[in-house]
Amino acid sequence: MNLMIEKIPELLNATILTIQLTLFSLIVGIFLGLFFAILRLNKNKVVSGFSYYYSFIFRGTPLLVQLFIIYFGLAQLEFIRESFLWTVLKKPFWCAIIAFALNTGAYTAEIFRSGFEKVDKQLIDAAKSLGMSKYNTFYKIILPVGLKRSIPAYGNEMILMLKGTSLASTVTLIDLTGAAKYIISTHFNPVEVFIFTGSIYLFFTFLIHNFIKFIEKKTNYIYKT
Amino acid sequence: MRMLNKTLISFIALFFLLIGNSYSDNIKIGTEGAYPPWNAKDASGKLIGFEVDLAFELCKIMGHSCSIVEQDWDGMIPALQSGKFDAIMAGMSITDERKKKINFSQGYADEVASFAVVKGSKIKPRTVKSINLNEIDSADQKTLDALKKAFEGKIIGVQTGTIHQNFLKSGQIGKVNVWTYKTQDEVNLDLAAGRIDAALAAAVAFEDYNSKAGNVLNLVGPTFSGGTFGSGVGVGIRKNDSQLLNDFNSSIDTARKKGIIKKLAIKHFGFDASM
Numbered sequence: 461m462n463l464m465i466e467k468i469p470e471l472l473n474a475t476i477l478t479i480q481l482t483l484f485s486l487i488v489g490i491f492l493g494l495f496f497a498i499l500r501l502n503k504n505k506v507v508s509g510f511s512y513y514y515s516f517i518f519r520g521t522p523l524l525v526q527l528f529i530i531y532f533g534l535a536q537l538e539f540i541r542e543s544f545l546w547t548v549l550k551k552p553f554w555c556a557i558i559a560f561a562l563n564t565g566a567y568t569a570e571i572f573r574s575g576f577e578k579v580d581k582q583l584i585d586a587a588k589s590l591g592m593s594k595y596n597t598f599y600k601i602i603l604p605v606g607l608k609r610s611i612p613a614y615g616n617e618m619i620l621m622l623k624g625t626s627l628a629s630t631v632t633l634i635d636l637t638g639a640a641k642y643i644i645s646t647h648f649n650p651v652e653v654f655i656f657t658g659s660i661y662l663f664f665t666f667l668i669h670n671f672i673k674f675i676e677k678k679t680n681y682i683y684k685t
Numbered sequence: 686m687r688m689l690n691k692t693l694i695s696f697i698a699l700f701f702l703l704i705g706n707s708y709s710d711n712i713k714i715g716t717e718g719a720y721p722p723w724n725a726k727d728a729s730g731k732l733i734g735f736e737v738d739l740a741f742e743l744c745k746i747m748g749h750s751c752s753i754v755e756q757d758w759d760g761m762i763p764a765l766q767s768g769k770f771d772a773i774m775a776g777m778s779i780t781d782e783r784k785k786k787i788n789f790s791q792g793y794a795d796e797v798a799s800f801a802v803v804k805g806s807k808i809k810p811r812t813v814k815s816i817n818l819n820e821i822d823s824a825d826q827k828t829l830d831a832l833k834k835a836f837e838g839k840i841i842g843v844q845t846g847t848i849h850q851n852f853l854k855s856g857q858i859g860k861v862n863v864w865t866y867k868t869q870d871e872v873n874l875d876l877a878a879g880r881i882d883a884a885l886a887a888a889v890a891f892e893d894y895n896s897k898a899g900n901v902l903n904l905v906g907p908t909f910s911g912g913t914f915g916s917g918v919g920v921g922i923r924k925n926d927s928q929l930l931n932d933f934n935s936s937i938d939t940a941r942k943k944g945i946i947k948k949l950a951i952k953h954f955g956f957d958a959s960m
Binding site for chain 2: 638
């Protein structure tokens with residue numbers, strides 16, 4: 461127990477990195493998700509196909525594999541190491557952000573797409589009967605209603621991403637899990653350390669959960685079922 | 686009905702196989718399988734290396750049957766304590782910190798640590814001798830100071846939870862940026878890719894990588910032993926398992942007298958690392 465109290469600053473310090481990784485990935489990921497979800501609605505088969513295969517690949521392979529390909533895999537290629545890309549890919553932090561953002565982006569795209577598809581036909585018909593253009597129908601009706609419908613599922617994705625960042629410790633980053641593993645490897649007390657680390661994750665999950673609840677309440681006026 | 690019987694019988698057989706395994710007096714020895722030439726895996730996934738060979742020799746002397754269990758390095762000691770296996774032979778140096786949690790047999794082999802850089806690196810500390818951290822003289826101190834200067838603010842990679850990490854964290858080499866990896870393979874990959882400026886590990890681990898990857902690394906600076914690096918590599922055993930500890934100690938004695946350890950060391954390391 462004394463050891464845990466002594467190690468709290470170390471773990472809290474590492475928590476900052478976990479929060480950074482989560483926020484960065486989610487922010488980039490939500491834009492990627494929105495972008496690819498809109499592409500999916502495109503009538504052009506090449507454009508929607510591109511979006512489809514992006515989701516298919518990044519949802520169909522383990523996040524750890526994606527992270528390793530970006531971190532260890534790309535570093536093996538001579539031309540990458542000699543290009544400007546290396547200044548970014550050299551840093552484990554950015555490799556992690558790229559992998560996490562691409563991954564959460566793929567899931568977010570699917571969440572938004574299904575949100576858009578769930579928008580009631582009657583709403584769209586009503587928009588048509590009022591003579592709204594396709595562009596206006598999308599940005600004034602489908603987008604806001606679809607996004608609102610996606611909120612609960614997106615909350616889930618935020619929680620998954622928070623926990624997914626624990627993989628960052630495999631590419632030298634000392635995030636919460638990395639710090640916990642280091643303490644265990646020097647003091648050999650997995651039970652206390654993992655329980656304490658788990659509670660920190662639980663606390664942030666609790667925050668996300670309540671944040672989503674709050675947002676759901678706030679946006680409820682748009683469309684009531 | 687026959688089909689059902691067959692399934693039933695095979696399930697029962699499997700059940701007894703699993704039960705039987707955990708109740709036999711077979712000694713289970715944990716190793717990492719990712720630290721060549723100490724312990725590694727061949728292309729077919731079979732565990733090989735100095736310690737795997739030595740483990741079977743020691744078991745033969747003790748007259749026990751043995752099996753080797755693979756375990757990630759960062760969970761090695763907790764896995765021993767929770768009874769996943771009965772002994773550790775994983776290039777684990779005997780240190781005071783580890784002795785608080787587990788017992789060690791007498792050392793069976795000696796390990797010296799060394800820094801490595803990628804060929805063409807600007808870091809070229811000129812010294813090429815060995816330093817025993819237990820007995821530092823003024824010449825050694827000079828070498829250490831030169832290293833401190835060369836490594837100031839540099840990124841140095843190590844495997845997590847090793848004596849090498851403890852050494853870097855101890856400040857004896859000044860303020861360096863320590864990056865930690867799960868396995869030594871990953872350290873070598875990132876060193877060769879140029880992400881880190883230098884790495885610290887057992888000298889033989891770098892030499893092994895060089896022999897496989899085609900001499901991409903240079904060993905630099907002196908080799909280190911003593912102090913934070915502990916006193917040799919021994920068998921890790923649970924605190925309450927004194928019978929097994931005695932068995933291992935006496936079998937190591939026998940193996941040393943017969944020249945078995947020396948023979949295996951020369952086979953795997955290319956020189957006599959036995960002790």
